[in-house]
Amino acid sequence: MWNTIFPYLLTGISVGGQYALIAIGYTMVYGILRLINFAHGDVFMVAGIVMVYMAASGMPLWLCIPLVLITTALVGFLIERVAYKPLRSAPRMSVMISAIGVSYTLQNLVLYITGGLNKDYPAIPWLSESITIMGATTKRVTIVTPFLTIALVVALVMLINHTKIGMAMRAVSRDFETSQLMGIKINSVISSTFVIGTLLAGVGSILYFTNYPTVIPTSGAMPGLKAFVAAVFGGIGSIPGAVVGAFIIGIAENIIKGLDIILLKAGVTHSMLGLATFSDAFTFALLIVILSVKPTGLFGEKITDKV
């Protein structure tokens, strides 16, 4: 039984780690701006494309990786300045629509640049080599991802709890207007939130595309949506919540893909039910259930509406 489930768990944990890195960006931005940054998944995809073109230009990989992270952070910063900042006083819906617009633009831009062809992601030595663990063969990146994710999250939580900018972020997310009155430079706080969020998405993209090495314009759409669901699931605004949510969703999704076989082996069913069809849908079903039971997610704080 364990042998049947283990490979799915392994993939699930790895996928969960990648979702977690994207989900943090969502949750941080939401915590501060109350904005669902729909373009976040596409920034993740852009990070992949930038890597492809940088590696193709003949740059060595040790130089590519930091450059990709910097470029990604820059893209995140620019998106905030161009598409969200002008709408700061507008209703929340306008900003959300602007985010959808940015997502649409990024996808179309990449479609145009790549000419609609898939781009092969460069293989990163060591990370993309295969290893065997407990009878299951996989890429080394699968094992590295969860550990790296947790290390980054710990570092991020330290940053938020123990530095000045972290304190400012917490203040802004608690009360936007008051913190502004207290002399916090709102714009720089928001910008750094975007930079950190996209930076983590950049790291996530390197891990993700090392695992699944083709980049297409819609590469970011589904992981983005799933990561967002993970953020909501864990309680949007809460970083540990996003991480826990991401791992749950990553594991659940891969168990669903193998559920037919698990049930078959356990003798519960005797034919294939085609349950793998629901691997994506299950994520959303889980979301609706958790929202109806606990509308603010697993770790979310209860927010009372002001009249």
Place this chain on the structure above:
Amino acid sequence: MKKVLALVLTMLLVLSAAAMAETVKIGVFEPATGANGAGGKQETLGMQYANQETKTVEIGGTEYDVELVYADNASDNTQATSAAQKLVSEGVSVVLGSYGSGVSIAGSETFKNADTPAIGVTCTNPQVTAGNSHYFRVCFLDPFQGTVLANYAYKELGVTTAYCLGELGNDYDQGLVTYFKQAFEGLGGTVFAESFPKDTQDFTSYLTNAEALSAEVFFCPVSIDYAVKIIEQASSQGKTFPILGGDTLDSNMVSNAAKGTSVKVVVTTFYQEGANETFDNGFKAWLAEDAEALTNNGGNDIIAGVTAMGYDAYYVALEALKAAGSTDPKAVMEALPAVTYDGVSGHIEFDETGDAVRTTAYVKTVNNETGDWEFVTEQTVG
């Protein structure tokens, strides 16, 4: 707004005026983007090469320039309707395409209403031509291909358990899986079939499923995109079963993915490189000169089966135009059933449904060291 509108209208006028010379238009209804973008581009390459080889055609005693008109159906059944309409509104005499059976079926209604004939190049699902008189096709069909593949797996590979994987909502995948299943079970084998949702990137769990079901062959007649990922992930997971595919997998992008791995990839296809030296050499020389074409062919000059089919389809269209003696789509449609042509992929003539009569498919495998396609055998079914 008014100014923009005026500008757009003027441009449209200029464009239509420019097209007033003695030209006959052939519509290229192919995906250039989306999941089938890569395959669609390779198919289009065949037509473009044929077009620059034979730029004119004599119709009813007048020499016409042949113009290819492109519409990107984006591998998407929703966008296929308007892409088809775009071709029709530009007044094409005949349409070639599409790569992917789903979009062909989706565009079919539009061509039918405009009385414009269409020649399917590599859309192998029977539903494309069944029950209508305007859709023709130059390739073999899925029931045939499915049988060939099942026979090959059962008899040549000697396997009895197969795992099939197709994309949800892709008529090509689902059809071929069904026909493979019928034939393979008919031979006495066991088949497990699953489907994955659109835009899936992670196939590791499906590969694990196949292994857990002790499948000896992994049959995935999917788009090039997905096939590349499946091969890549099978390799990194150390899976040992061979990967079997239909004509979509016959692409140098797939063979590139298998290069340097130990994954055995076997496909059935329409054309084997080396069958027609003149075409091979001419095409390669053309690729060498045109950087954009080379990129569209995946960066090297290995010839895909679909390219040869696109090349043949173009000439079939010219034959039809000659036979019709007019550029009127209706006349072309009436002339098409009687057209015969000896192309690089073999003899082409249509049966009463409008399908090419084909009894041979080529089986190819990837040489894991060089990344080249190697000829395995020729399979013939009744």
Place this chain on the structure above:
Amino acid sequence: MKDLTRKKIDSATIITGAIVIAVLLASFIAEQFMPATSMLFTVLKKSATYALVAVSMNLLNGFTGIFSLGQAGFMLLGAYTYGIFTIPVAERMNVYQYYNGGLVQFVVPWYVAMLLAGLVAAFFAFLIGLPVLRLKSDYLAIASLGFAEIIRALFQWDKLGPITNGSNMLRLFPSFNDFNIRNASGEVVVYLDTLVPLLITTLCVGIIVLLINSTFGRALKAIRDDEIAAEAMGIRLASHKRLAFCVSSFFAGVGGAMLAMYQATVQANGFTTIMTYEILLIVVIGGIGSVTGSCLSAFLFVAASEWWLRFLDQKQMLGNFEVPLLRNGFRRVVFSIIIMVVVLFFRRGIMGTKELPDLIRGFKNRRRKEAASK
């Protein structure tokens, strides 16, 4: 109250009605005399469909303040309901080829199927509304989006194949082109394939407009402006929201059926979140809270993306000069930039919250003022 009823049938309303009828007439005449292959008719048919869905979305987002992103899911329900009940029995073996002809072995007339399409969508909206409508803005958006994804997966499930044809296409049902009147030899005598969708949309949008101007509609606007105040005024929030959600989904379902007729094929994997986003963008470009705006922008959106901007996808020569940048995909880049500009700089969209009669009234008032100042 008297004052309001009098206002409803002032001259501006009559002029508006006349404009609508003129548009319908013009399209009917154009249809008879222009070549049937013209892009104009494709655009008109598709924009009629999108206009209805956009107005139905506007009813929620613009008039009730419920930010729902489930439109594609309800369209899917409508499209499938329509398809399943109208495929001719003789063709079912061809369509449901892997499922032995399927379970449903009867047909209903197209208008009944269309009504059913709406009802099925409304029924699902009622079910999903129970948990979802209790959520607050963003949560509601993402939950409804998730619902659309669940529906999409459910309709692709192999085990439902005898009804939904699995993930395969439904086709061969009556499409818009079947409205054309043909003579015995199959030649079209009277073209109706553009007029009928326009008429359906006009009828449905008309009903929505009546609803918006009723007591119910004013209650919805009150909810949008201030939920708590509205509740204090005695408006029952839950039931009003639920009803609005069902009505909106009903028309999204009808819109889905129209989309099926337009495409002549239906397949679940086309109804993605991208479709919902497109409709949302139409609503925003037209102006959130303006029915006229949604209709206008549906036309502009479809025409620009399918027709006017297509030339950007091809290499163009001006004399001997090849215009740079033009190649496949450029159309979509330009299009998304236009959208961003509208979203950022023309935040109120084309119409803001104004309607056509308001414009006519404004125009008249201005004329009156000008006359007075002379």
